[in-house]
Amino acid sequence: MLSRRFVRENPDAVREGLALRHNDDVDVDEILELDAEWRELKAEGDDLRHERNEISDRIGELKQAGREEKAQEAIERSAELKDEIDRVEERAARLDDELHERLLEVPNVPHEDVPPGEDEPDNVEVRREFFDDHDAPADPVPHYDLGEDLNILSFERGAKVAGGGFYFLQGDGARLEHALIQFMLDVHREQGYTDVFPPIPVDSEAMTGTGQLPKFEDDMYAIEGEDLWLCPTAEVPVTNMYSDEILLDDDLPIKHQAYTPNFRREAGEHGTETRGIVRVHQFNKVELVNFVRPEDSYDRLEALVSEATAVLDRLELPYRVVTLCGGDLTFASAKTYDLEVWAPADDMGYGPAEGGRWLEVSSASNFEAYQARRAGLRYRPERHESAESLHTLNASGLALPRVLVAIMEYYQNDDGTITVPEPLRPYMDGQAVIEGHDPVGEAAVGAGERE
């Protein structure tokens, strides 16, 4: 969250940031008024308390000296003050709570590099890789059809046990998923990342620390009867793992990677564009989380993008990097780059001239001190006596299902098989081609092909 002091001293910067985001839910003037009123009441309450503290000290002295009558007078005065303090502070506390709640709903102020714009089409392309002589099949089958043809994907069975938006990976499909996870973890370990495996349920405090709560409650799965939510992204447990701690200057930068399943309700997000495994309720992801000194965070953001794209580079999948415009920027982020992989099968609106479409597989964001302030993440800078907020960043490295989509569509062969990208083969006992599996059960027998 933004600090009270920052909002008080830079209201115009906050207003401009909101305008760039096309956010008109936040009323800065109202917040400033609340703040001014709260400060006035706090000063009043502090003065009253000061007076009462002095009287209280005197009572002790008078009692010691045996001057009961004087002491009794002071006790009466103290009781009067107590009532007055209760009145003033009750009002102050109400304003304080209100102010806190309002501030939790103020998004981060975008960095000056963030381009104007309302939505996806306004994002600015930074670079594009592997397009010059790409090797996509002429007429690729969409992953959802191919996956069921090969019996490596089953949506019906997923829906049977958990409902729509869940799916089974089967046989080589599941193997490819495992291979990708291990491959990504190995790539990032080479880049200096330390592995962590976090708890999957997270509490409300953690969700508030990274900014998912209070605004985005509807996107999360809640666990009934507990103050717990299913992890929507490893960003939540990993960023909060050092909450309310003070790290040493020597500890920084910290680079953690975490593989976790992620759960999102995605209410109202179903349609042709999300068919298959492009937008599902549960997906695996390797997440990169950085804790850095404030002065290093923008250099780190650039490096983070390279660390995430290294996976696509090694897989030789066509992709591009875009800078998100103000309107597309997420709540807690000051600047974000999206990594979009090319899925050639479905020619949809959001895609390159070659056809197909862009699929976001990672968002690399600098949150500056926004999350650190909410989560209580601090460090002690060298040659400073007191602790201050550090900066946090994260990027997916990468979200699995969409990478799987890209592989299935980009590396599919004319005979309906899929070539396993070279770097993944060591993780699949050297297997080079996914040929699919025979269907299981009576449905297979009655499938019609035989005379």
Next chain:
RNA sequence: GCCAGGAUGGCCGAAUCUGGUAAGGCGCACGCCUGGAAAGCGUGUUCCCGUUCGGGAUUCUGGGUUCAAAUCCCAGUCCUGGCGCCA
């Protein structure tokens, strides 16, 4: 789940029984001292308000008793140990 013990500053730790200035140590920063350093001495090292200076809050959290709570009472959270259950 049951029983017992515990939670004090960046860290360690005293004060809790017996309510009245949160001791001391370590680390770190600044200053003094020094040719320079070490040692030593002093100041500082959480949050909030206010211009220096000051004031307020803060002993896990929330209530209560009291003129006054780290201290007494109630509830909760977490940690440790023991028992139980369990992949």
